[in-house]
Amino acid sequence: MSRTEIKSRRPRLRRRKKSPTNPDAMSVMEHLDELRSRIVKSLLAFVVISIIAFILYDALLEVIVRPYCGLPQAVRPTVGTDRGETCRLVFINPLGGFQFRLKVTALAGLLFASPVWLYQLWAFVTPGLTVKEKRYAVPFVASSVTLFLLGSSFAYFSLPTGLGLLLRIGGDNLIGLLDAERYLNFVGLMLIAFGVTFELPIVLFFLGLGGVVDVEQLRRQRKAALVSIVALAAIVTPSQDPYTMLILxxxxxAFYELTILLLVVVLRRKTKRSV
Incomplete structure (x- = not known):
């Protein structure tokens, strides 16, 4: 074999060593870039929806004050104006009205952008999953969004009862004059706390699907789970009243028991397919 033939083969050997990398195998910098991209998209959705909410502020304000204004006048004061008695919240800070409007739009942006940031969360962890695990992308996003909005709706419709109890508990000689900003903080915490807490069945389901916990273990720990759920409800419920904690x-x-049932069905199908 001549020297010219050997030289002509050397570049080929070098090119063969440069095999294409696995597209799912990402470096640390690539992971950071991907995380930055997902965060930017989530923030963009939040900003866009917040701007829309800022424009539709009057309609949102009516929805927010409805749980309070729907209470009997015996437990809430009315503010007299030239148009007669009406239900209104108050603020004592010159910037209170502006801050309240910003918080309303931010809360609406966070809640209604949940489909986007939940999808971005799933899309970020997808490259590290197997092909079979990626099949759960649509069910994960759909169920997460549904449960989050269901939890927030559950909190909203339980607000009148919880507020009524809290405003009556001080006695007949006391009447609450609610500050607008503190009232919004209370409502926002209730909506977010219920929404996030309703995501626990999703976490539990995927832990069971991944083999971290098994169905028999979940069945044996029913009493401990009940105590933990009550304790969690007491922690995340801002009002701290027994009625609201029971509602949560x-x-x-019920979702805990439903998760066990779903795991039994899914794992049985998975076992049959493997056989």
């Missing part, structure tokens, strides 16, 4: 704890335990 009851569906969570």
């Amino acid at each position: 704890a009851a569906p969570l335990y």
Whole structure:
């Protein structure tokens, strides 16, 4: 073999060593770039929806004050104006009205952008999953969004009862004059706390699907789960009244039992397919 033939083969050998990399195998910098991209997209959705909410502020304000204004006048004061008695919140800070409007739009942006940031969360972890695990992308996003909005709706419709109890508990000689910003903080915490807590069945389901916990273990730990759910409801409920805690704890335990049932069905199908 001549020297010219050997030289002509050397570049070929070098080119063969440069095999294409696995598209799912990402470096640390690539992961950081991907994370930055997902965060930017989530923030963009949040900003766009917040701007829309800022424009539709009057309609949102009516929805927010409805749980309070729907209470009997015996437990809430009315503010007299030249147009007669009406239900209104108050603020004592010159910037209170502007801050309240910003918080309303931010809360609406966070809630209604949940489909986007939940999808971005799933899209970020997808490259590290197998092909079979990626099949759960649509069910994960759909169920996460549904449960988050269901939890927030559950909190909203339980607000009148919880507020009525809290405003009456001080006695007949006391009447609450609610500050607008603190009222919004209370409502926002309730909506977000219920929404996030309703995501627990999703976490539990995927832990069971991944083999971290098994169905028999979940069945044996029913009593411990019930105590933990009640404790969690007491922690995340801003009002700390028993009625609101019960409203949160009851569906969570129902979801716990439903998660066990779903895991049994899914794992049986998975076993049959493997056989």
